[in-house]
Amino acid sequence: MRSPIEDYLQALHDELTELTDGRPFQNIPAMAEANPDAFAICLATVDGHVYEVGDSREEFTIQSISKPFTYGLALEDHGQGAVDQKIDVEPSGDAFNEISLARDTGRPANPMINAGAIAATSLIKGSGGRDGFARILDLHARFAGRQLSVSERVYASEAATGYRNRALADLLRSFDIIEDDPAHPVENYFRQCSIRVNARDLALMGATLANGGRQPVTGEQVVEMDTVQRMLSVMLTCGMYDDAGAWTSAVGLPAKSGVGGGLMAVLPGQLAISVYSPPLDEHGSSVRGIAATRRIASEMSLHFVQAARIGRSVIREHYPITESPSGVRRNQEATDVLAQHGHRAQLVQLHGDLLFAGAESAARHISALDEEVEILLLDVRRVDEVNKVALRIMEQLRDRFEADGRQLAVIDSGGRLAEVLEDGPTPVFPGSTEAIEWAEERLIRAYGRRGLIPRTATLAEFAALAPLTEEEVSALDAHMEDVEYDDGDLIRRSGQKFGGIYFITSGVVASSTLHDGHRVRYATLGPGMTFGEIALGGGAPVRVRAKGPVRLRLLTTEAIERIERNEPSLALALWKAVATDAYARVEQNLQEVAVRVRI
Amino acid sequence: MRSPIEDYLQALHDELTELTDGRPFQNIPAMAEANPDAFAICLATVDGHVYEVGDSREEFTIQSISKPFTYGLALEDHGQGAVDQKIDVEPSGDAFNEISLARDTGRPANPMINAGAIAATSLIKGSGGRDGFARILDLHARFAGRQLSVSERVYASEAATGYRNRALADLLRSFDIIEDDPAHPVENYFRQCSIRVNARDLALMGATLANGGRQPVTGEQVVEMDTVQRMLSVMLTCGMYDDAGAWTSAVGLPAKSGVGGGLMAVLPGQLAISVYSPPLDEHGSSVRGIAATRRIASEMSLHFVQAARIGRSVIREHYPITESPSGVRRNQEATDVLAQHGHRAQLVQLHGDLLFAGAESAARHISALDEEVEILLLDVRRVDEVNKVALRIMEQLRDRFEADGRQLAVIDSGGRLAEVLEDGPTPVFPGSTEAIEWAEERLIRAYGRRGLIPRTATLAEFAALAPLTEEEVSALDAHMEDVEYDDGDLIRRSGQKFGGIYFITSGVVASSTLHDGHRVRYATLGPGMTFGEIALGGGAPVRVRAKGPVRLRLLTTEAIERIERNEPSLALALWKAVATDAYARVEQNLQEVAVRVRI
Numbered sequence A, B: 001m002r003s004p005i006e007d008y009l010q011a012l013h014d015e016l017t018e019l020t021d022g023r024p025f026q027n028i029p030a031m032a033e034a035n036p037d038a039f040a041i042c043l044a045t046v047d048g049h050v051y052e053v054g055d056s057r058e059e060f061t062i063q064s065i066s067k068p069f070t071y072g073l074a075l076e077d078h079g080q081g082a083v084d085q086k087i088d089v090e091p092s093g094d095a096f097n098e099i100s101l102a103r104d105t106g107r108p109a110n111p112m113i114n115a116g117a118i119a120a121t122s123l124i125k126g127s128g129g130r131d132g133f134a135r136i137l138d139l140h141a142r143f144a145g146r147q148l149s150v151s152e153r154v155y156a157s158e159a160a161t162g163y164r165n166r167a168l169a170d171l172l173r174s175f176d177i178i179e180d181d182p183a184h185p186v187e188n189y190f191r192q193c194s195i196r197v198n199a200r201d202l203a204l205m206g207a208t209l210a211n212g213g214r215q216p217v218t219g220e221q222v223v224e225m226d227t228v229q230r231m232l233s234v235m236l237t238c239g240m241y242d243d244a245g246a247w248t249s250a251v252g253l254p255a256k257s258g259v260g261g262g263l264m265a266v267l268p269g270q271l272a273i274s275v276y277s278p279p280l281d282e283h284g285s286s287v288r289g290i291a292a293t294r295r296i297a298s299e300m301s302l303h304f305v306q307a308a309r310i311g312r313s314v315i316r317e318h319y320p321i322t323e324s325p326s327g328v329r330r331n332q333e334a335t336d337v338l339a340q341h342g343h344r345a346q347l348v349q350l351h352g353d354l355l356f357a358g359a360e361s362a363a364r365h366i367s368a369l370d371e372e373v374e375i376l377l378l379d380v381r382r383v384d385e386v387n388k389v390a391l392r393i394m395e396q397l398r399d400r401f402e403a404d405g406r407q408l409a410v411i412d413s414g415g416r417l418a419e420v421l422e423d424g425p426t427p428v429f430p431g432s433t434e435a436i437e438w439a440e441e442r443l444i445r446a447y448g449r450r451g452l453i454p455r456t457a458t459l460a461e462f463a464a465l466a467p468l469t470e471e472e473v474s475a476l477d478a479h480m481e482d483v484e485y486d487d488g489d490l491i492r493r494s495g496q497k498f499g500g501i502y503f504i505t506s507g508v509v510a511s512s513t514l515h516d517g518h519r520v521r522y523a524t525l526g527p528g529m530t531f532g533e534i535a536l537g538g539g540a541p542v543r544v545r546a547k548g549p550v551r552l553r554l555l556t557t558e559a560i561e562r563i564e565r566n567e568p569s570l571a572l573a574l575w576k577a578v579a580t581d582a583y584a585r586v587e588q589n590l591q592e593v594a595v596r597v598r599i
Helices: A004-016 A063-086 A114-122 A132-144 A152-161 A163-174 A183-193 A199-210 A225-238 A241-250 A287-299 A332-344 A356-367 A388-403 A432-447 A470-479 A557-566 A568-598 B004-016 B063-078 B080-086 B114-122 B132-144 B152-161 B163-174 B183-193 B199-210 B225-238 B241-250 B287-299 B332-344 B356-367 B388-403 B432-447 B470-479 B557-566 B568-598
Strands: A040-045 A050-054 A195-197 A255-257 A262-267 A271-276 A315-320 A345-354 A375-386 A407-411 A481-485 A490-493 A501-515 A518-525 A542-555 B040-045 B050-054 B195-197 B255-257 B262-267 B271-276 B315-320 B345-354 B375-386 B407-411 B481-485 B490-493 B501-515 B518-525 B542-555
Touching: A004 A040, A004 A050, A004 A287, A040 A199, A040 A287, A050 A199, A063 A114, A063 A132, A063 A183, A063 A225, A063 A255, A063 A262, A114 A163, A114 A183, A132 A183, A132 A195, A132 A199, A152 A183, A163 A183, A183 A195, A195 A199, A199 A225, A199 A262, A199 A271, A225 A241, A225 A255, A225 B241, A241 A287, A241 B225, A255 A287, A262 A287, A271 A287, A315 A356, A332 A345, A332 A432, A345 A356, A345 A432, A356 A388, A375 A388, A375 A432, A388 A407, A407 A432, A470 A542, A470 A557, A470 A568, A481 A501, A557 A568, A568 B568, B004 B040, B004 B050, B004 B287, B040 B199, B040 B287, B050 B199, B063 B080, B063 B114, B063 B132, B063 B183, B063 B225, B063 B255, B063 B262, B080 B114, B114 B163, B114 B183, B132 B183, B132 B195, B132 B199, B152 B183, B163 B183, B183 B195, B195 B199, B199 B225, B199 B262, B199 B271, B225 B241, B225 B255, B241 B287, B255 B287, B262 B287, B271 B287, B315 B356, B332 B345, B332 B432, B345 B356, B345 B432, B356 B388, B375 B388, B375 B432, B388 B407, B407 B432, B470 B542, B470 B557, B470 B568, B481 B501, B557 B568
Parallel strands: A345 A375, A375 A407, B345 B375, B375 B407
Antiparallel strands: A040 A050, A040 A271, A255 A262, A262 A271, A315 A345, A481 A542, A490 A542, A501 A518, A501 A542, B040 B050, B040 B271, B255 B262, B262 B271, B315 B345, B481 B542, B490 B542, B501 B518, B501 B542
């Protein structure tokens, strides 16, 4: 099934093929004969999906689109302070080839004009046996996620005609912005402009920036977030030369174009767009590139003002634990305690990115919880990313919550909040079943009478046998035998025929089933509870295992048949009691699920 | 419980109180004696929550922070094209009071410098019996969400000293940027600068911009999104005067400061920050305002490059309907069909904002569904906002899905997708229960033999009686009586004592319970199914009602007692069968819930 996004881009591509204004870059012979009909549009998302239409694998030279990347490498090498001494970040309002040096210091206005770009290139020194340019080429390759090469033909042609850039380099040298022989950096700058990329490369290079510096396909963190922030900021304010203000107003995406016909635009956190089409406008930007980017940005509402919506849905679920019980079967009195006090324990599940806005709304939501809520289970298993701010907010929240004499517990399999919880008293559970079971027992201890979570049970205490008379119970008892299991023992499994009815007198058993590959525990039974009333027929493979040592009274199939034969009224009383007990559970379960999943 | 955000702002406020550089604005006598110690920080979110610390209710004059708002009104009055003829949007790199008119046309570089702001004010004409300034004041009031007034003292003082601005107005008149008497607009400009606001007002004015032009508290759409986009873009590129580039790199928030000591910064889609502190730096911006905004932006990662993360968690749930069955109890054969083919119907629940990124990832997710999935239930009840792009993507997705001979159904209570579904053949259900029931029946019809969804059932066909012999069934039959109900009749309700066992021979009954205020249906039973096996004791109030005409065979309490007395072996067989049937359901239910809610 084709994606609608792909269709949209294809339709736009077809439509803009009609747009035939402009000519390929003429100043460099090797570029003058570029194919004016070549045309590609790509869109890459931060999770590495790339939509490609047109000539998306046709290579061309990157030219000025290399400027932000080399600037980024300079920032990583020397730090922002040192780089700012050499290159300012103010829009010049000038064309790409204007001089724009500060009268006093000779500092270029920004790294997107040639003077600033050459200054940035001059800051890249060799290291680890690789010269400066090898490192520049390597950086571009890591952003693209594949090996890149230089067009020697274009490089030779640039070198043969680049006197204006040589003049800029000499001028920068005269102000000591370039500190040694200016010939070397300007040659590197020519090489850098001659790096061969295709539209897919540009889209992924942009997506790496959109993704905070991590290449979406290779997963490599190519540059730090602070560097990305600076690169994209400078692209937004100075990237589109002398119409930066108009570009920001209309498109609102950090972008960079090159006279090779390429254009790259970035929507932080989401995606990047790239276009390749050699014919240029009077500013030296691809005519179709500008048109396509303006169209996509406005039709897809990608302007940073419109695209940035987040945090409203950070709370995925919020319910009292009574709406999703642990599955531990309890005696009537304990069940009543939970029915009456269960609302005092609530589960809040967060998800998505927990950045400022998300943490803020979660914090506000939790701060506003009713005073009666004394146990909060915070499920963060669905949280994608947590930043420092969010961690700090969560930590303070936890401290306040516990200062109020309330208890927070976290459900977290990935250690997302470990940084703030390691030292704390906060219990952390791998799954919600365990956490809810823990919360239920705290409530039963707090609001029920002592011993409500029984360690042992006599037959007379079994809910299932409540309707029977004392005589009937002891009559049944006479037919039962003792069984014992150790921790982990398999008591029953699917496919076994009816094995009689098990009465737990001490210890706990857990039933689990298999769901795509992993075991899911669905019931935990303790003293006073029964199981085994039916053969575990088809369906998912079920196992009943002992959790710790377990003692049981077993009414075997043979015993039951014996009773049915010799004491039919006792058998009737037994089955009627069992049926009633079973139906009470059916009702309870159905209602719990319904409320839980339908709201 | 105090919010951590509030504490953070309070701590920052305390810390920055130490910062005592700068002096209040001196050029206007009435402002020179502003209290240098007054200091407030506010943060307002797009849902209208305002954090306030310090002197957040102390009023001061808005000054240049009025510029983007009056510019916005000009855009709404005349449209962007006409306004662009008069005022450009390019950063000037000049101080707020520089002249910066285009040599040829006299067009001010942007609306944030005084020349551009006066030009914008001159574009606001009176209408509906209100003069131009009344409309400007009213617009500011609608952004703030309360009535605002003018400081006559400051206005008089501005008017008495504002010769430079009068000069600018005359100059603009000479270029016909102002088309009539320049005295009037410049007076309005003085009044506009003298509007009294407090820090809370500024935060809510900013939050209105962050919220796409809708005032978060009053809910009024004050200006259109396109106007907001232009206002924030110009604030970002030109708002902070001669260090716009540095501001964008370091803070990355559209912002505006005023010599009254106010500062407003906006994070689109999320929030706004405001600061009030009169002492100014050399650019005429509040010293503490700049410091506080820089601190908050970096410590809360609010830079637009870092804050914009969205769409990754638009898919809230995705599971085959077998993991959340409708609760309709079916005969064994139909149950087997669903066990074998249930994966062909899947439910995808979306949530959060469905903008480009969200719709794109949802579309990709759905496009990638296994070919075997032939019924898709798309639950959009949790979706907050859907924009045009998302609607178009969803529509195309639906068309493709159905072109492949697959069936889409939507679960939507709020008409979120109505715009694209009205004309379509797509079924829309108010809740998941109904949608899943519909999907189950489509699958049973497609993969089961005819008549698997029975219209009627004879006693011999009842799953619950399967273990009984033919003789036992007809013996029971002899003890039953016919009962009939019409649509909506109440058959049973909580609190009733055990009323016997109901065998449905035709029609359907539904059980529902009450959950905070609204009824939740939890089971639907049809021909061949039984209910009533237990007294519906405590817990939530349950009702069993007829859905359409229903015919039942009822085994009353009296009949059961009679059987137990006179035909004990039949009674035993009955209760044993019922118990087994009940436990089969307990197991099935427990496993379904576990798998459903624990994954």
